[in-house]
Every structure is written in C-alpha cells, then in structure tokens.
Amino acid sequence: MAVVGASKLRTSGGTRWQSRGRRVQCHASPSGTTAESSSPSPSPSSSSSSARTLRARREEVVLESSKGKVWDAIVVGSGMGGLTTAAKMVAKGADVLVLEKYVIPGGSAGYYQREGCTFDVGSSMMFGFGTEGTTNLLTRALESVGKKMETIPDPAQIHYHLPSSRAHPDGLKVVVHRRYEEFVDELASKFPHEREGIEKFYGDCWTVFDALNSLDLKSLEEPLYLFGEFFKNPVACLQLAYFLPQNAGDIARKYIQDEELLSFIDMECYCWSTVKAAVTPMINAGMVFCDRHYGGINYPRGGVGRIPLVMAEGIEEKGGKVVCAANVSRILTERGGGGGGEEGSKVKAVGVELSDGTRLRSRAVISNATRWDTFKQLVEEGDVPQSEVDFFKRYKKSPSFITAHIVVEPSVVTESCYCHNIVLEDWAKLEDGRGTLFVSIPTILDPSLAPEGRHIVHAFTPDWIDSWSGLSKEEYAEKKEAVAREMIARLEEAFLPGLSEAVVFKEVGTPRTHMKFLNRQDGTYGPIPSKRPLGLLGMPFNRTDVESLYCVGDSTFPGQGVNAVAFSGFACAHRALADLDLEPRNEVMDRGMQGLFAFLRGLV
Ligand SMILES: NC(=O)c1ccc[n+]([C@@H]2O[C@H](COP(=O)([O-])OP(=O)(O)OC[C@H]3O[C@@H](n4cnc5c(N)ncnc54)[C@H](O)[C@@H]3O)[C@@H](O)[C@H]2O)c1
Numbered sequence: 001m002a003v004v005g006a007s008k009l010r011t012s013g014g015t016r017w018q019s020r021g022r023r024v025q026c027h028a029s030p031s032g033t034t035a036e037s038s039s040p041s042p043s044p045s046s047s048s049s050s051a052r053t054l055r056a057r058r059e060e061v062v063l064e065s066s067k068g069k070v071w072d073a074i075v076v077g078s079g080m081g082g083l084t085t086a087a088k089m090v091a092k093g094a095d096v097l098v099l100e101k102y103v104i105p106g107g108s109a110g111y112y113q114r115e116g117c118t119f120d121v122g123s124s125m126m127f128g129f130g131t132e133g134t135t136n137l138l139t140r141a142l143e144s145v146g147k148k149m150e151t152i153p154d155p156a157q158i159h160y161h162l163p164s165s166r167a168h169p170d171g172l173k174v175v176v177h178r179r180y181e182e183f184v185d186e187l188a189s190k191f192p193h194e195r196e197g198i199e200k201f202y203g204d205c206w207t208v209f210d211a212l213n214s215l216d217l218k219s220l221e222e223p224l225y226l227f228g229e230f231f232k233n234p235v236a237c238l239q240l241a242y243f244l245p246q247n248a249g250d251i252a253r254k255y256i257q258d259e260e261l262l263s264f265i266d267m268e269c270y271c272w273s274t275v276k277a278a279v280t281p282m283i284n285a286g287m288v289f290c291d292r293h294y295g296g297i298n299y300p301r302g303g304v305g306r307i308p309l310v311m312a313e314g315i316e317e318k319g320g321k322v323v324c325a326a327n328v329s330r331i332l333t334e335r336g337g338g339g340g341g342e343e344g345s346k347v348k349a350v351g352v353e354l355s356d357g358t359r360l361r362s363r364a365v366i367s368n369a370t371r372w373d374t375f376k377q378l379v380e381e382g383d384v385p386q387s388e389v390d391f392f393k394r395y396k397k398s399p400s401f402i403t404a405h406i407v408v409e410p411s412v413v414t415e416s417c418y419c420h421n422i423v424l425e426d427w428a429k430l431e432d433g434r435g436t437l438f439v440s441i442p443t444i445l446d447p448s449l450a451p452e453g454r455h456i457v458h459a460f461t462p463d464w465i466d467s468w469s470g471l472s473k474e475e476y477a478e479k480k481e482a483v484a485r486e487m488i489a490r491l492e493e494a495f496l497p498g499l500s501e502a503v504v505f506k507e508v509g510t511p512r513t514h515m516k517f518l519n520r521q522d523g524t525y526g527p528i529p530s531k532r533p534l535g536l537l538g539m540p541f542n543r544t545d546v547e548s549l550y551c552v553g554d555s556t557f558p559g560q561g562v563n564a565v566a567f568s569g570f571a572c573a574h575r576a577l578a579d580l581d582l583e584p585r586n587e588v589m590d591r592g593m594q595g596l597f598a599f600l601r602g603l604v
C-alpha cells in the first residue's frame, strides 16, 4: 500500500493541511463552521519541504517541553478515537498534544493518492454522520471544534451477494435500503414465513438504539453523569443495562428459526464485528442496525480521509496541537503517584518518550494505539497491571485484511451497482481467511475521487499475518498478485462482469502493510472475544490501572468501528477531563464505581 503525507502550515487565517503542490482547503468561515473547497488533494509527502515542515512542527513542541511545559493530556495516535478525544478535550479548554507516528492524521480512517485517485485506507462506510439525535457522534465531534462536513447520502448500506440455497437457487441477494421499512419488506420477501421474527429481532435493535439515542453519550465510568442519566431517563438506562450483557445471536434465535436467515444475521454482524452474531454484543448490533436507517450511511465529500484532516484542523483552531511523524516509543511512568501509604507504590503515567529520546510531560497520557501495542510495547513490562493481563485472556486479535484498490473503466460499474457490497459463495467459509469479500465503490457516491471516466473498486477480505510471514520478496509479490486475481474473479462472477478486462491500475495491501502503516500489532482490525462474552460487559472503559493512563479506540468499550471509537473518544475525554478537574467528579463515588466494574469484568 502506498505511503501518503500531508504536512501542516500555519497561516494567519488559522491552519491548513497542505500537500505537495496542491492544498486541502479548509478555511474557517465567519460562522465558525467550515467552508470547504471542491476536493482534497493530499499526496505522498516525500518532498523535502513537507519533511521540513514536519520537523519544524516537532521542534516547536520539543522547544516548549524543554522550557518545562506540562500538557494537560498527550494523546498517542491520531486515529478517529484519539482525535475525537482531543476534540472534546480542547473544546473544554484542556491543553492537548496529539502525537502521530505516521505523516498524516487518521490511522485507519486515512487516505492515500495514486493515479489521480484518492483511496480510503479503510472502508468507506460511515455511521454516525446523521443530523439528528445523540448517536451521530462524528457530526457532533466535528461540531465541538467548530467544523461541519458535507456528506453524500448513500441510498443503501450494503448489497449482499450471498450463497445459493434450495429456496434461493440464484443466491440470496438482499439490499439493506436506507429506509427501514423497505429493507424489512425486502428481507421478508425472501423469508415470508419469518416476517414476524424479522420484525421482532430488528424491533429489539430499535429498542437499544432509541435508548442510546435518548442519552447524552459520555463516560459510563463517571458516576455523577451515570446517575444523572438514570435519574433523567430511567427506562432507557434500564433497557440498556438489560441488553448490555447480551449477544445479538441469542436474541435472533429467540425469534427466528430458519437456518438460512440465521446465517444472514451472522453475516449482518460479521461484516462489521468480524465475529458471528452469537459473539456480537447486542448493544453494538442495535447501534449499527438502526443508525444505518435513522441517520443513514453518509459519505464525506472528498473521501473518508478528510474527516481526520478537518478534525485536526478544528483541534488546532481550539488551541490543541497535532504533530505527525512523531513516534512515541515509551510511556513514561513514576511510582508513588497515589500520594504515599498503600497508594504510594502505584504506577502513574507522567508523559511519553519519542523514538529520538525526546521526553514530553503531561498530566494525562491517552493511548490510541491498540491494547497490544500499548501494554506490550509502550508500557514497561514491570508496570503492566493484572487487569491488562486479564484483558489478553478475554480478548484476542481479530484478523487483518488484504486490500486491493483497483481503478477501472466506467463500463463495468452499471446503474444498478451500490457503493457497498458483500460477496460470499459458501456459508461454511464466512469466517475463513479470504472467505467473505467486502467491496466499496466510493466513486458511485463521489465521482471526484477519481479522474473523469474512472471508478475506484476497493475490495478487501480478512486474512492473518501468519500467511504473509516468512516469504521472500518475490514470493510476497507473487502471492499478492495471485490473491488479487482471485478477488477480481469472484467479483466478476458476483456482480461486476468484465472486471478483469476493465482494470487500469491496482495496488494490493496485506496484513503486513496494515501492520506497518497503521502501527497495529499483526495489522489486527481490533479485539474479538476469545470465548463467548457477556455482551459488552468484558470490554474495558478508558481508565486503566496505571494512574493517569487512559486507552481510547477499538481496544476499549464498545469496540471496532469509526462511530464506536468516536463514542470511546467522547467517553475518554469526559473521564480524563473529570480527573483533571475540568468536569465535575466525586472521588468516593469514583472509587466505588471502579470496584463495581472490576467485579463485573471478573464475571466474564
Ligand atoms: N467503517 C469504516 O468503514 C471504517 C473505516 C476506517 C476505520 N474504521 C475503524 O476505525 C477503527 C480504528 O480506530 P482507532 O482510533 O481505534 O485506531 P487507528 O488504528 O485508526 O489509529 C491509531 C493511530 O495511532 C497511531 N499510533 C499507534 N502507535 C503509535 C505510536 N507509538 N506513536 C504515535 N502514533 C501511534 C497510528 O499510526 C494510528 O494513526 C477500527 O476499529 C475500524 O473499525 C472503520
């Protein structure tokens, strides 16, 4: 996969992320929201001017630190989890520094450019970009730093191209329409005998979603807030408490008997949680299966990579700093942070060390790296708390992905194609490496991502790092080519006839690519339960047992997904702000709450 970069310039009118030659134009408008230019154009930043700007940014921060500066919070990593945390914290007046190893912000929500095309590094399916309610967390995170993005509504979430059966000899084809009733009618037309079960299962999902969408979403480990919400909205909170330890598969089996339909529900879960329904938390299923109809799936004009760029700009305009090409090699700790006595031996995070040895100090350290990277790389072995050792028993790394970004002639993408597609030929292979094939064609929604007369087909499929390790350079290149050929052949068969003839460019990434550029151990997509979980109960919140060290992103409650890590960012910011005395808190209740959560996790 390609390396991309956009450097940052300070201008009299605020900050702009600038790329070689052309500019990502985000000018603050008088209203404080963002007026954007037609399309982004960050490109590979190998240019020496970009490198110079990145160095200058770093030196500015290093200089401030050498004068004894202590930040309120240092965020390690600028994925959407880290950026959302920073956005919510600067909005409350905290002094926040975000350090990103890569040359642009965004992590899995980043982008790269080739052949005049802008490619989304991850998928292009964005939840949380609606205009109503409280669950539109991307919209709200941007708003908190005075930003707004233009989005393009997707008429459907996914077009499924699934295995054939006696009932569906030509394959089970289902479109998840934006309008809920249209989707239910379509699904019920394939399984008429299960209409009631379908309505009941998705009905329970709506119960979860409506409850979530009535709360002011913040940190569940901050008791003043949690009791306040219980007091304001007891029914919604009790409904959520009821569903919190449950999994989607158990609810589906209560209402649905048809095994093919249950396999469909497995796929509905797998395509975002990378596990089947039996192991997918019901709270997350409720969120995903309803937000797609309530706020809808909306694509940011100019590409997913614009979201972190715009958010980083907002963070800087509110006084924070986002520094790229800054690799954190260690989280600095001190003992005795608890203030004497029994607490005196407690380990406390006090800052970070960069790979060049520079030390930066802060009152809170927030890691957006995965828990494996945080507690197996950044924190000294002797400082790793037992709760983290327990986490590694409860959760394991999900597979990574093989991705092919393909530029094609337009004839192959017909009027009937949707942006997001899932292809599977055999139910038994749903969870296998290279089993389920995911396909996004974002140019259907935003043609400006590619030159005129071209479409981008982004095909990806889960795979493990092991099958890509130990290969020679030639073997690696050959294997990439063979896997891409196989993906293209499957797409031709499923819904893109003539694809192989229409390819004008392709770039293949593997789990090794993800590991290298996203800095995620084994390139993992995120944590998945090692055994059947009690819903979300085992997922840790943002505080850790290292004092002043927080985690944010998909290794924290509620898990993978941009809108999920955005929630984790809202919660992390709230908890850290309270600990920094920038939000209300109650020490005694805090301690009781931590004890309760440790107990509940012990049950899992
Ligand atoms: N819905 C979609 O289509 C879609 C698309 C893209 C991403 N996603 C989701 O985004 C989630 C990931 O978001 P996230 O915020 O948790 O993480 P992330 O992996 O996206 O970002 C983490 C960032 O931290 C940086 N980092 C790691 N270690 C570092 C170090 N030592 N020093 C400095 N920087 C370091 C990485 O370079 C990366 O930019 C995934 O779960 C995925 O589901 C979804």
Ligand SMILES: CC(C)=CCC/C(C)=C/C=C/C(C)=C/C=C/C(C)=C/C=C/C=C(C)/C=C/C=C(C)/C=C/C=C(\C)CCC=C(C)C
Pocket (backbone or CB within 6 Å): 123, 124, 125, 127, 158, 212, 215, 217, 220, 237, 238, 240, 241, 244, 271, 272, 273, 283, 284, 285, 287, 288, 420, 421, 422, 438, 439, 440, 558, 559, 560, 561, 562, 563, 564, 567
């Ligand atoms: C504490 C106690 C005990 C109790 C309490 C109760 C309560 C109050 C509770 C509450 C809770 C809450 C608030 C929760 C929250 C949650 C949330 C927010 C969630 C969210 C979620 C989200 C998600 C999960 C999302 C996801 C997504 C994703 C992952 C996506 C993905 C995608 C992809 C991969 C793409 C595909 C593609 C194609 C098809 C092409």
